[in-house]
Amino acid sequence: MASVKRPPIALFGYDSSPFTQKVRLALRLMRIPYTYVLVPSMMPRPILVNNFNLTYRKIPVLAIGKEVFADTSLIVEWLDSHPAIQAHDRDGTIRRLHEDAGTRVLSRLLTSYVTDRPLFRLTTGLIPSVVWRSHFGTDRAELIGHKLDPDKLEGKVSLNLAGLDTFLSIIEPLFAGINKQGRWILGGKEPSAIDIGFYYQLDWGEKISRGDGIRNLTGGEIEDGTGRGASEVFNQERYPGVWDWFHRFEKHVESLPDHETRIEQKDEQGLEELLSKLEESERSDEVPLLPTPNQQLQHLEEQNGLRIGAKASVRPADTGQWDPTVGTLVGISPEEVVIEPDKPGVVGKEGTKARIEGIRLHFPRIEFVVRPAKQSASKL
Known part of the structure; x- marks a missing residue:
């Protein structure tokens, strides 16, 4: 059987983004070659608007040819499911992030409802207050939808450390057990998506x-090194099981080959070469969707105004609600929605269409709100 041609894969993110690191870990564990494109930590990001019609402001974004994916919960599932991008061992074994259907379900639930949200809220609460006093704080206030009080956030660091301590206390017995067996969180011989989920956070x-990474986070406004740290609760003496697993995972990743090609923000030649490859990539006639046990309940979706070919608005349910993505609904399932985005135009050049035509934007249904939208809608 002939192998499927692998489309170009591009990850758009920045180094101090935890969710960018999550996808980079997944790509490395799966031994998938890809291009990592550095974008600013704050808006605007004209590279995404100008080339993909993408006004969605969260990072990272992954392009697999002309299929563009938002939110890491969906990105990781696509990396694990797309037959054209999976790497194979010499004996033909496919590298997967889930050993079987059971571990896949557990991993997805733990990631979507534990590590990516409650745990992320705790770790975000450890950011040094000097960051919130920078322009980054203003940018994130716009993302969240209300002003941020640096003094109040500084006063909550101890509370978040206590919350992290509670979290580590709950999971410690599991890690103590798997370390003795030389296994990973869900019992496998290789790390799975949930190992990535716990580790990256x-x-x-x-x-x-x-304060490691705050210079990148603030766009160079604040230098690294200012911060209380988490060693009061996250250390080898207090939680040896989690600590040993953490460093075992770290060594495992470092032992793997690195197939990443990095394009810095000012590397115009490298970016042009990548964009040309994405522009020339073929798009299937059929809209690809993640495999699910059942198709969408068409009558139910239509009752909610979600008909194929109609205008739809997609936004996160938490932050970024004020920047919905509007376009034509072209694919929908119980777990995913796909739109062809409206053309917002090149930044500073009203009415100019984006460079790469035929882009399809994929969003998860979990923690996203999908609603019918009028032709001229720009806000919900």
């Missing part, structure tokens, strides 16, 4: 709490 939280 703890790694980012530990680093950002002591």
